[in-house]
Amino acid sequence: MSNTNRRTIHPFLPSTTILLLSLVCSCGLFSSSDGAPWNEVAYSQGGSIFVHDLNTGSNRRIIESGAYPVRWSPDGKMIAFGKRVAPWPDCQLCIADHNGNNLRVVSLSEHDGIIEPHPDGGGYPVWSPDGSRIAFMRFGIIFIADIDTSSGLVIDRLSDHSFGETPLDWHDGSLLIWSRLGVDGSEDIYADCYWLNISTHSRERIFASTDTFASYYFRYSQEGDLIAFIGRRGSEREIYAMNADGSDVKRITFNDLDERHLSWSPDGKKLVFMAGSDFTGGNLYVMNRDGSECHRIVSSMNNSFCPEWRPY
Numbered sequence: 460m461s462n463t464n465r466r467t468i469h470p471f472l473p474s475t476t477i478l479l480l481s482l483v484c485s486c487g488l489f490s491s492s493d494g495a496p497w498n499e500v501a502y503s504q505g506g507s508i509f510v511h512d513l514n515t516g517s518n519r520r521i522i523e524s525g526a527y528p529v530r531w532s533p534d535g536k537m538i539a540f541g542k543r544v545a546p547w548p549d550c551q552l553c554i555a556d557h558n559g560n561n562l563r564v565v566s567l568s569e570h571d572g573i574i575e576p577h578p579d580g581g582g583y584p585v586w587s588p589d590g591s592r593i594a595f596m597r598f599g600i601i602f603i604a605d606i607d608t609s610s611g612l613v614i615d616r617l618s619d620h621s622f623g624e625t626p627l628d629w630h631d632g633s634l635l636i637w638s639r640l641g642v643d644g645s646e647d648i649y650a651d652c653y654w655l656n657i658s659t660h661s662r663e664r665i666f667a668s669t670d671t672f673a674s675y676y677f678r679y680s681q682e683g684d685l686i687a688f689i690g691r692r693g694s695e696r697e698i699y700a701m702n703a704d705g706s707d708v709k710r711i712t713f714n715d716l717d718e719r720h721l722s723w724s725p726d727g728k729k730l731v732f733m734a735g736s737d738f739t740g741g742n743l744y745v746m747n748r749d750g751s752e753c754h755r756i757v758s759s760m761n762n763s764f765c766p767e768w769r770p771y
Contacts, residue, residue: 496771500722500731501538502743502757503527503764508540508559510769511757513745518757521559526550527765528583528720531557532590535770539565539584539593549580552595554606557769565593565604567612574612585626585634594626594634601626601636603657617660622646628679630703632657635679635686652677652688652705665705676720679703682727685748687711689718698732700748711750717741720765723748731756731766740764 498513501521508525509518526541536557541550552566566581567574583596587603594603599621605613618624622639629635634655641647642664649668656662666688668674677688690699690710696718701708712718719741721732730748735741740762746753757763 496725497535497769499769500743500745500756500766501529501531501769502733502766503529503540504740504757504762508538511743511766513756516756521557522555522562526582529765529767530584530586531767531769532586533588533770534590537590539586541580541582549578550582551576552581552584552593554584554593565606566595566597567604567608569612574608583625585629587629588631594629596625599623599625599639601634601655615657617655617657620646623650627652627677630679630681635677636662637675637677638662649673650675652686665703666701666708674699678721678723680723680727682723682725683748685727687721687723687730687748689721698730698750711748712746712753713750714753716744722766722768724768725770729768731768733764733766735763 500511500513502509503525506524507520508522508529509520511518522540524543529538529540531538537554538557539554542553543550551564553562553564555562564576566577568577579597581595581597585594592603592605594601601617601624603615603617624636624638627635627637634657636653636655637650638653639647639650651664651668652666653662653664666674671692673691675689677686679686684703685700686703687698687700689696697710698712698718698721699708699710716734719733719735719737721730723730728748729745731743731745733741733743742755743757743763743766744753744755
């Protein structure tokens with residue numbers, strides 16, 4: 460990583476900023492057990508973040524005014540998400556404990572020696588495997604931030620353009636990303652899936668969209684070394700899976716559902732996904748990774764978004 464992209468800023472925080480960054484979310488209305496293994500899925504609904512217990516079928520709200528997508532930390536004890544934080548108008552990237560407590564802002568910036576929430580916010584969080592850093596997107600540019608600011612604020616910028624690049628998953632030293640960067644360096648109409656090396660900034664395209672087959676919501680499973688994604692032909696959306704290098708693409712759903720956001724179970728044997736609309740949400744479903752035994756788990760006014768299986 461070049462020194463021009465990496466900055467260390469030592470904080471001098473006024474009392475108001477300290478209060479904001481140490482904000483404790485008062486809406487952790489329900490608590491869940493800390494005992495692993497848990498079997499839970501987080502999701503966004505009606506402007507709040509909920510957790511669905513797959514064993515009991517119960518739901519609990521942990522965050523108010525939380526935006527999707529949500530992501531669990533690798534140990535399942537923290538959650539990252541977007542949240543409106545006054546007086547900044549944009550969505551700030553935040554993290555909190557599993558029950559919504561101890562909320563703090565991650566999308567920070569420095570101005571006149573003061574660290575405060577960045578005026579442009581951030582979203583689409585992806586945790587590093589050790590849980591110490593978060594990759595996120597701001598205006599189509601990917602950044603990585605350390606979540607511990609006790610020794611200063613550390614930020615890395617991974618892209619030099621704003622072609623809608625979005626981090627999806629973090630495996631070893633690479634990010635799985637979705638990008639409109641074309642092979643000639645210009646912006647492409649169709650976004651493709653890449654592995655982006657964090658140290659060298661080199662990238663390997665593993666799946667390309669075309670005018671007849673668009674692809675979205677790529678997610679990597681550590682168990683099985685597989686990537687699942689949504690493929691669209693015309694108006695038909697289905698879930699596909701492939702190897703981590705983009706080979707052996709297989710369609711795994713054959714139904715009339717309009718699949719969207721998806722996430723792997725921790726053991727890589729199941730998928731949870733939303734079927735509905737990117738604008739109004741939908742219902743949540745779980746199925747085996749071969750598409751069998753598909754069943755609905757959350758149905759409430761068809762307005763749920765971005766299910767995320769909790770690791771253990």
